[in-house]
Amino acid sequence: MTSTEVKESPEFMRMSLAAAMTLGFKQGLFYRNAKLYCINLLLTYDEGCRARCAYCGLSQKRPGSYDGKSFIRVTWPTYSLEEIIARISARRDRVKRICISMVTHKRAVKDTKTVCSRLRSCLDVPVSLLISPTILKPGDLADFKAAGADKIGVAIDLATPELFDRLRGTGVGGPHKWNLYWQCLSDSIRIFGRGNAGPHLMVGMGETEKDMCAVIQRARDMGGNTHLFSFFPEESSTLALEGHLPPPMDQYRRIQLARYIIDLQLQHAANFTFTEGGQIESFGLPAEEIEAVIDSGRPFETSGCTGNDGQVACNRPFGNSRPGPNIRNFPFKPDQTDIRRIRNQLTPKSKTETHDHSSKR
Numbered sequence: 606m607t608s609t610e611v612k613e614s615p616e617f618m619r620m621s622l623a624a625a626m627t628l629g630f631k632q633g634l635f636y637r638n639a640k641l642y643c644i645n646l647l648l649t650y651d652e653g654c655r656a657r658c659a660y661c662g663l664s665q666k667r668p669g670s671y672d673g674k675s676f677i678r679v680t681w682p683t684y685s686l687e688e689i690i691a692r693i694s695a696r697r698d699r700v701k702r703i704c705i706s707m708v709t710h711k712r713a714v715k716d717t718k719t720v721c722s723r724l725r726s727c728l729d730v731p732v733s734l735l736i737s738p739t740i741l742k743p744g745d746l747a748d749f750k751a752a753g754a755d756k757i758g759v760a761i762d763l764a765t766p767e768l769f770d771r772l773r774g775t776g777v778g779g780p781h782k783w784n785l786y787w788q789c790l791s792d793s794i795r796i797f798g799r800g801n802a803g804p805h806l807m808v809g810m811g812e813t814e815k816d817m818c819a820v821i822q823r824a825r826d827m828g829g830n831t832h833l834f835s836f837f838p839e840e841s842s843t844l845a846l847e848g849h850l851p852p853p854m855d856q857y858r859r860i861q862l863a864r865y866i867i868d869l870q871l872q873h874a875a876n877f878t879f880t881e882g883g884q885i886e887s888f889g890l891p892a893e894e895i896e897a898v899i900d901s902g903r904p905f906e907t908s909g910c911t912g913n914d915g916q917v918a919c920n921r922p923f924g925n926s927r928p929g930p931n932i933r934n935f936p937f938k939p940d941q942t943d944i945r946r947i948r949n950q951l952t953p954k955s956k957t958e959t960h961d962h963s964s965k966r
Contacts, residue, residue, distance in 0.1 A: 615716040619647040619681035628692040636928030639936040642701040643919035654708035657779040659772040662839040690727045701912030706735040718752045725753030733910045738789035746796045756910045757793040757802040761786050764812035764820045799828030809836035809852030813883025822874035835933045837925040854950045859885045865904035902939035
């Protein structure tokens, strides 16, 4: 292989820095000895992703060459699929799931099927797909299942059609459409089964807490489970998000609670109460039940795809906050010190205190 050889999918895949550390490609330690159990892979092409999502590090509109662009604020180095399979085979005690993320590219659907089939033929590890509905055709979801995938993620990301269109659609000259994404989620749940498909949703993009609760409940009513993220800006974000900060911690903690309560069907969002500004006022549960849920720490752990043991495998350590005391999605069970901090964070602070400012690099 020469240094000038094109390294594109399906023979090559980009990999999250955390996954590269887990497989021994990169050296490093996780804060508080966190462990990643899902190998996150990303299709890669010299042309890059053809979408223009305002908040995404891979956006066509973001300055720089595609191979130099970060995704979720970290580098995604490229490795051969053959070597990735060998490394996973040698670490079966650590790897409980693999996730393949598509990009918006004409070859991505075919290559996703190829990579998924190769992984499943070589490894006894479940495979999830984070798909791009914009480029799918009828029959592709069934083909994904036939290739061995067992779970599907649909990155709807935004809580309202207006925000979706402004940040992913016509507002940035992008190809994505709100209704198509929801239809794809519905089709994915029908084909893969209830609980085996769900949306990715991102807090802090200009929606109200009421807006976010509504879409989480919509997904739950369809049979989907929400994977929740906090907005965390990439460097050199587009002008549409210039100066946009992560959501206040109290806002994110309330939505984490809401997501847990809705997805576990402890209460329906229709029974929540909200302020005039759309902030959650009550979850519609007795105080002692809310206290028990907070004490469990579970709502504040990463919500992601599970492994064969039923526990979250795609725990993405520090994927949307820097390592340190202000962890937004815990990649492990919060301890009592963490719970005390979470309780304090659930209390709204003054405007100058609401952001942890950890997005500054």
